[in-house]
Each structure stands twice: as C-alpha cells, then as structure tokens.
Ligand SMILES: [Mg+2]
C-alpha cells in the first residue's frame with residue numbers, strides 16, 4: 001500500500017473561501033488591498049511586499065480576528081478527508097502564504113488544530129497595528145513570502161508519494177515538485193499553461209476517491 005505525504009493549501013482549498021482576501025477586505029483599505037494583490041498577480045511585487053502594503057493600512061485586534069475566523073467554513077468533505085488520511089497513516093500538512101493567526105483559529109473550530117501548519121504570521125501592537133512575520137522568507141523563491149516548494153522539498157521522504165492540493169497562484173512553486181497534483185481555478189489554469197499534469201477536483205470527496213484508487217492500484 002502506498003503512503004502519501006499530502007500538502008494542502010488553506011485559502012479557497014481547505015477553507016471554502018479565500019479567507020486571506022476576506023481578511024483584508026474586512027480589516028484593511030479595500031482599494032489599497034486590491035491594488036497590491038493586482039501588482040502581485042502581475043508579478044511586479046513579491047507576496048511579502050504585497051502584505052507589507054496591505055498591513056500598513058490594516059487595523060484589527062486579536063479578538064476581532066477570532067470572531068471573523070469563527071464565521072468561516074471548511075470546503076465540503078475536508079474534515080472527513082483529513083481524518084481518513086490520518087487513519088491510513090498518511091501525513092497531512094497545511095501550507096499557506098497567508099497568516100497563521102486566522103488559519104489556527106479556523107482549524108481549532110473544526111478540531112483540526114494538531115495539523116502541522118506552515119504559514120506566515122502577524123504580530124499585534126497595542127494600537128491595533130499589525131506587523132507581518134515571515135518565518136520562511138529566507139528560503140523563498142523571491143516571489144512567495146512562504147514558498148510552498150521549499151516545504152515540499154525539505155519534508156520529502158523516500159518511498160512516500162507527495163501530493164499537492166491547491167487552487168491559486170501561491171501554489172505554483174509546489175506543483176512542479178510533487179508526484180500528484182489536485183488543482184482548481186487559477187492553479188488549474190497555470191498547470192494547463194505549463195503542461196503540468198493534474199487531477200481537476202471540486203471537493204474533497206473527489207480528492208479522496210482518486211487518491212484511494214491510486215493507493216490501491218498505483
Ligand atoms: Mg488558495
């Protein structure tokens with residue numbers, strides 16, 4: 001039986017919504033935020049610079065962020081999928097170029113707080129201003145603040161199949177590193193452009209069915 005090392009994106013993948021985007025639309029200046037995101041998508045600035053611009057005009061206290069997080073949902077089938085993978089002996093990692101402060105609160109809400117999480121984080125000052133913390137920036141490709149390709153490479157173990165599940169531009173550096181890709185939205189478009197093979201998926205039931213087939217047959 002094959003064992004999988006599964007790397008899962010958070011915003012728009014494990015979480016139903018792009019929580020990071022909603023975070024900035026809620027607590028930042030939407031015009032500044034949208035301009036920064038567009039500059040990042042055009043490749044003009046790194047995601048670290050995008051976040052610095054957005055956070056300069058963001059005001060939020062920890063309790064407000066916790067309340068915001070409590071309203072978020074996971075994608076259909078996500079919890080069942082993760083528990084099945086863990087029962088099967090697979091490893092599951094959450095990798096995000098977003099911020100651990102809201103991801104942790106949401107994982108906790110669904111009882112998934114023990115999942116290993118690699119993400120950026122935020123520090124609060126008493127006036128409500130937010131400072132980004134980029135623990136993995138030194139390993140970045142120059143485009144990501146938290147480059148997912150780095151985590152895939154550093155955690156690789158011989159004999160395990162590496163799987164990536166994602167939906168967006170921040171997943172680009174991971175998909176060329178793994179054995180099996182599940183992609184939707186912008187990530188699927190990117191894989192099409194680059195000729196990277198992937199399984200299209202809508203929800204985690206799809207992912208689970210395909211992975212179980214691979215586990216049994218190869
Ligand atoms: Mg995403």
Ligand SMILES: [Zn+2]
Nearest residue numbers: 141144147173
């Ligand atoms: Zn990268």
